[in-house]
Amino acid sequence: MTLREAYEYGQEQLKNAEIQDAVLDAWYLLEFVTGISRAMYFLRVNEEMSSEQEKQYKAYLVTRASHIPLQHITGVQEFMGLEFCVNEHVLVPRQDTEVLVESVLDVLEPGMKVLDMCTGSGCILISLCKLGKDIAGTGVDISEEALKVAYRNAEKLRADVTLLQSDLFANVEGKYDVIVSNPPYIRTAVIEELKEEVKFHDPFLALDGKEDGLYFYRKIVEESPKYLKKEGKLYFEIGHDQGNDVKCLMEEAGFAKVTVKKDLAGLDRVVFGVYN
Numbered sequence: 001m002t003l004r005e006a007y008e009y010g011q012e013q014l015k016n017a018e019i020q021d022a023v024l025d026a027w028y029l030l031e032f033v034t035g036i037s038r039a040m041y042f043l044r045v046n047e048e049m050s051s052e053q054e055k056q057y058k059a060y061l062v063t064r065a066s067h068i069p070l071q072h073i074t075g076v077q078e079f080m081g082l083e084f085c086v087n088e089h090v091l092v093p094r095q096d097t098e099v100l101v102e103s104v105l106d107v108l109e110p111g112m113k114v115l116d117m118c119t120g121s122g123c124i125l126i127s128l129c130k131l132g133k134d135i136a137g138t139g140v141d142i143s144e145e146a147l148k149v150a151y152r153n154a155e156k157l158r159a160d161v162t163l164l165q166s167d168l169f170a171n172v173e174g175k176y177d178v179i180v181s182n183p184p185y186i187r188t189a190v191i192e193e194l195k196e197e198v199k200f201h202d203p204f205l206a207l208d209g210k211e212d213g214l215y216f217y218r219k220i221v222e223e224s225p226k227y228l229k230k231e232g233k234l235y236f237e238i239g240h241d242q243g244n245d246v247k248c249l250m251e252e253a254g255f256a257k258v259t260v261k262k263d264l265a266g267l268d269r270v271v272f273g274v275y276n
């Protein structure tokens with residue numbers, strides 16, 4: 001099979017399986033197996049793949065066609081320009097979440113202490129520590145398996161962070177300048193409607209915001225004042241229809257200057273406020 005034939009074959013297989021980004025994913029799998037760049041591909045379209053590569057590529061296509069996420073095959077996802085390891089124990093980092101990281105970066109100052117609640121792969125915390133200056137970062141997750149991934153990412157990206165296994169604030173100590181969180185926020189009943197890649201392969205624990213989707217916001221809003229320094233800030237990622245609800249929760253708990261911020265698609269995505 002030539003590289004061009006392989007690419008076309010891959011696209012067709014994934015389209016037939018109704019994979020959303022069939023063309024893109026066929027390319028990523030071809031790149032993953034052969035290590036070829038886009039530019040080299042165009043120079044070498046008529047070259048044969050090795051039989052080993054062809055076998056591997058086809059096997060990955062079968063896996064992807066069964067709606068296993070691309071990132072669970074390649075084992076990585078880029079986020080904030082950094083490459084994070086992922087597996088089935090963590091939520092695959094989403095581009096939407098970059099708005100949250102950028103919002104926090106705007107207010108970070110050297111020496112600040114940051115807590116990332118529900119850190120998962122560690123993508124938020126590690127990005128903040130890499131892109132901010134002299135940040136003391138702590139990541140918390142209830143899942144030991146997720147923390148293993150976060151630990152691996154911290155090592156790989158050489159980020160000096162503390163990781164803590166804790167059911168929300170149960171094992172957290174000290175006070176922070178910023179608490180940031182992208183907690184599970186999907187209403188349980190809605191998880192059923194999500195695409196297969198998400199509902200079957202992202203961890204349920206990382207998606208489920210319980211009955212009204214607001215369970216973790218309530219808990220974190222209620223508890224975070226104890227762990228915030230004076231003028232400390234709380235930053236959340238939210239679902240597009242949760243802006244008002246989370247803003248109200250924060251205001252009722254005494255947060256000031258509560259602001260809802262939109263993502264690049266123009267949807268409400270981040271809510272933040274200050275605790276005096």
Ligand code: GLN
Nearest residue numbers: 091119120182183184206
């Ligand atoms: N903080 C991680 C992320 O944003 C995990 C979030 C989660 O598991 N809900 O990707």
